[in-house]
Amino acid sequence: MSLLQQLLALHRVDVQVRSLRSRLEQADRFLAGQQRQLDELLAQRTDVENQRRQLQAQAATMEVESKSIDARVQRLRNDLNQSGNTKQYNAILCEMKSIEAQKDAIDEQALGILERVEQTSKRLEGFEPLLAERTRLRDAAKAECAQRRQDTSERLGELERERAAAAAQVPADAMSLFDEVADLHDGEAMSEVEVIDARHREYACSACNTEIPLALYARLAGDTGKVVQCVSCKRILHMAASVVAETARKR
Ligand SMILES: [Zn+2]
Numbered sequence: 001m002s003l004l005q006q007l008l009a010l011h012r013v014d015v016q017v018r019s020l021r022s023r024l025e026q027a028d029r030f031l032a033g034q035q036r037q038l039d040e041l042l043a044q045r046t047d048v049e050n051q052r053r054q055l056q057a058q059a060a061t062m063e064v065e066s067k068s069i070d071a072r073v074q075r076l077r078n079d080l081n082q083s084g085n086t087k088q089y090n091a092i093l094c095e096m097k098s099i100e101a102q103k104d105a106i107d108e109q110a111l112g113i114l115e116r117v118e119q120t121s122k123r124l125e126g127f128e129p130l131l132a133e134r135t136r137l138r139d140a141a142k143a144e145c146a147q148r149r150q151d152t153s154e155r156l157g158e159l160e161r162e163r164a165a166a167a168a169q170v171p172a173d174a175m176s177l178f179d180e181v182a183d184l185h186d187g188e189a190m191s192e193v194e195v196i197d198a199r200h201r202e203y204a205c206s207a208c209n210t211e212i213p214l215a216l217y218a219r220l221a222g223d224t225g226k227v228v229q230c231v232s233c234k235r236i237l238h239m240a241a242s243v244v245a246e247t248a249r250k251r
Pocket residue numbers: 191205206207208209210230231232233234235
């Protein structure tokens with residue numbers, strides 16, 4: 001087998017390996033995207049949960065404060081009953097009124113916070129159907145990934161062994177060039193020479209339509225055992241099978 005025939009054999013199996021791998025990668029990327037969206041939603045819910053916890057803590061602190069004021073008022077009421085004179089009585093009454101006003105303010109504030117706790121709880125409930133839907137989508141993507149792996153693993157293993165066998169035939173420098181160009185063009189490493197006008201010796205790269213300089217064409221036609229690349233897209237050029245047969249017949 002000539003070097004070009006070896007490369008074409010490699011290319012045939014390489015394209016199949018790449019296509020199967022890309023199907024798997026596509027499913028993996030989709031799953032990663034679904035997982036990311038689910039994680040974002042979970043993080044949002046955690047934020048709201050933290051907000052609610054803080055509000056609940058504030059409300060609890062205020063309740064304690066309010067109760068301690070109640071106790072003080074109770075003590076003052078006792079003092080009031082035992083007060084010896086009007087001046088003392090009025091002073092105690094005045095203090096009671098002042099701290100009762102404080103308590104009213106605290107209770108009002110606490111009420112506002114409890115309302116916010118309730119609103120936050122409602123927001124948290126709103127997350128449930130969204131999370132259920134996101135989880136369902138993530139699980140479906142996960143199942144699709146597993147299914148694709150299962151469907152392709154045997155065939156992919158076979159193809160990878162075939163590819164390794166084909167690659168073993170190709171010299172190292174041509175191999176690394178092939179991989180480089182294949183990566184550049186999503187696996188399309190090879191391009192057939194297109195005959196534009198045989199009489200005027202006009203040829204082009206069928207992949208990118210760039211004209212092939214005559215010297216380059218001559219090198220390829222001469223079958224020197226060297227790889228010839230398109231000057232523009234860098235794909236490895238090869239002749240159509242019919243042209244190769246025709247050339248061989250004329251020799
Ligand atoms: Zn080209």
